[in-house]
Every structure is written in structure tokens, then in C-alpha cells.
Amino acid sequence: MPVLTNARHEAFAQAIVKGAPASVAYKASGYGASGNSAEAAASRLLSDVKVAKRIAELQSKAARKATVTIETIAAELEEARVLAIAEKQTSAAVSASMGKAKLFGLIVDKHKHSGSIGTYDLTKLSDDELGSLEAILGPLADTAGDPSGAEEA
Structure with a gap:
């Protein structure tokens, strides 16, 4: 109309x-x-x-x-890749190819986390602090069981 x-x-x-x-x-x-x-x-x-x-x-x-779909983005990346090849811009062509691969889930960025987990000396905690910690962690420990396989006597 x-x-x-x-x-x-x-x-x-x-x-x-x-x-x-x-x-x-x-x-x-x-x-x-x-x-x-x-x-x-x-x-x-x-x-x-x-x-x-x-x-x-x-x-x-x-x-x-x-409307932006995976197909439209893939088409744009392919167009950019073809143009990059025609212009002898190999880095740009590789970048477009990698973009398509990520788009289709063929490449997944992995992130490595670093840092220490940390250890804590629980012997220095007061009875109140130990009680609070036990209240928080107790239910988790009850459902997980004893990982050593030994039961308390």
C-alpha cells in the first residue's frame, strides 16, 4: 500500500x-x-x-x-570474507571465517580461570563462628555423605 x-x-x-x-x-x-x-x-x-x-x-x-538471524549474519560474514580474499587481505578473510565458525558453534571460546582456591585454618574460629559455618555448610555435608567412605564412630 x-x-x-x-x-x-x-x-x-x-x-x-x-x-x-x-x-x-x-x-x-x-x-x-x-x-x-x-x-x-x-x-x-x-x-x-x-x-x-x-x-x-x-x-x-x-x-x-x-530481523537479524544467524543466516543473515553468516551471509554478511561470507560477503566480507569474499571481499577480503579479493583484496588479498588474508587476516580479514581468516577473521570472517572464524566469525562464521563461532556463529555456528564450531568454535567456543574457553576461558581459563586462575587464582588460588585458598585454605583456611578453622582452628582459629570461635565457637560462634564455627556454629555459623556449620549452619551454612551442614546441610551440604549431610546430603553429600562422607567422601572417604568411612563412617563416623
């Missing part, structure tokens, strides 16, 4: 697609109503067949533009 011949209807449809509330879009498109009358008039305009079709068309166009 082409642009609406009524400029105010077109402005209203454009404002709706941009996310404006109907009454705000109604006023912004040049109509003078205010308050409840603006809401009622905007509601009537939304139900106009030509306006509703134009809004649907504009929303569809916006959705198509916003």
Missing part, C-alpha cells in the same frame, strides 16, 4: 508505528482534539481500514529490517 493520500492519516500511522500512544499520535499528526475526545477520535482513526492497513504495512517493513 502506498503512502496515504491524507497527510494527517499518514502522519498518524507513522507515529503509531514509532510507538506513540494513539491519542498522542492523533495530536502530533495535526488534529486539535484534546482529552477524552482525542482518545475517542484516535480510536476511530485506528479502526479506519486504510489507516490500519498502512500501519500493518509499516510495521511489517520495520520487522523485516530488524
